[in-house]
């Protein structure tokens with residue numbers, strides 16, 4: 312891979328090495344994710360003094376309307392990244408939801424409308440595929456719980472890369488179709504995500520493909536930092552007091568933290584103690600369990616929950632997520648499947664945002680933490696909504712009511728309206744008694 316060597320050394324890049332999170336050993340910027348000495352995960356290291364000297368709020372604001380406005384903080388050398396409009400999603404002031412929960416200043420970071428495939432995974436894949444191209448890969452792949460396959464297939468199609476993705480065979484119809492439509496090769500594996508992931512590790516070793524979340528994982532995961540940068544920029548170059556985000560592998564959670572740290576380090580925002588709280592589903596809550604038990608290791612579980620997109624039983628970054636929740640005085644909580652459905656409905660009814668099961672988990676955990684007094688009403692709180700409800704319709708089928716079927720006549724309409732108002736009154740009386 313001589314092209315890789317040529318690319319990694321060129322230009323004004325501020326990323327300088329892969330560094331082991333455990334022992335600190337450094338490696339060349341290649342397609343590699345595990346330390347050869349201690350098997351710890353590798354992370355991209357940057358030259359922060361160069362960043363401090365070159366990046367300003369103004370230089371960022373003059374950049375593209377996408378995650379690529381933060382390119383100096385991302386592990387790619389090219390000035391011409393794959394830009395499909397990913398990122399810069401709305402940060403919505405959620406007053407009605409805040410009132411319902413008893414908070415004063417709540418925001419929703421709405422990646423349910425991220426481009427191009429309506430989940431936060433478009434961020435990590437835009438970065439991973441740009442890096443894959445730089446490293447000379449022509450075929451890209453992933454082990455996915457659904458959204459990652461959607462993103463990888465779509466962005467590979469845009470970039471003209473060959474694509475083969477691996478998913479568990481029992482995914483929601485919207486997630487499967489939302490991958491197939493881009494015509495990648497799709498392997499539906501008869502097993503859970505952790506089995507899919509194990510298979511993919513073997514394939515990655517023998518096929519020379521760029522697996523965005525395996526051999527390209529150090530680059531891929533950096534894409535999630537943009538969820539931190541954007542919130543800081545959208546709050547007027549300030550950090551919030553408290554964030555609540557979902558946990559699957561734990562990567563997203565740790566990278567929001569890294570994003571805040573980096574902006575502080577280079578002087579783009581003032582340093583602040585931000586509390587980090589994580590959300591899991593009861594049916595797959597290995598990190599929440601370790602948190603509750605006061606353990607600093609994660610015991611893998613077999614997932615069983617409607618929140619399939621975050622159903623990772625053996626989370627690669629779980630211990631780092633635990634550490635961040637603890638040292639920031641945050642929390643990690645889990646909620647049941649019925650609470651997840653309630654969370655989806657609550658966000659829809661109060662804010663007009665239809666999220667998938669991962670977002671329902673985040674809202675339900677947010678509610679649980681407020682009720683337990685673990686989020687102060689005065690805190691500026693940001694809840695990260697990471698995916699779109701149209702992709703997991705099965706989860707709320709039968710819980711959202713039915714339309715009123717009427718004849719195309721005014722009196723039929725009026726009778727139906729009267730009926731629905733009576734039902735509403737009855738509903739309210741039930742609430743009151």
Ligand SMILES: *Cc1c(COP(=O)(O)O)cnc(C)c1O
Pocket residue numbers: 430431432458459557558559560561562563564620621667669670697698
């Ligand atoms: C993948 C995913 C997550 C969490 O990702 P990790 O970085 O593995 O923790 C959260 N929400 C949605 C919708 C996802 O698809």
Ligand SMILES: [Zn+2]
Pocket residue numbers: 331332333334335336346347348349350351
């Ligand atoms: Zn190491």
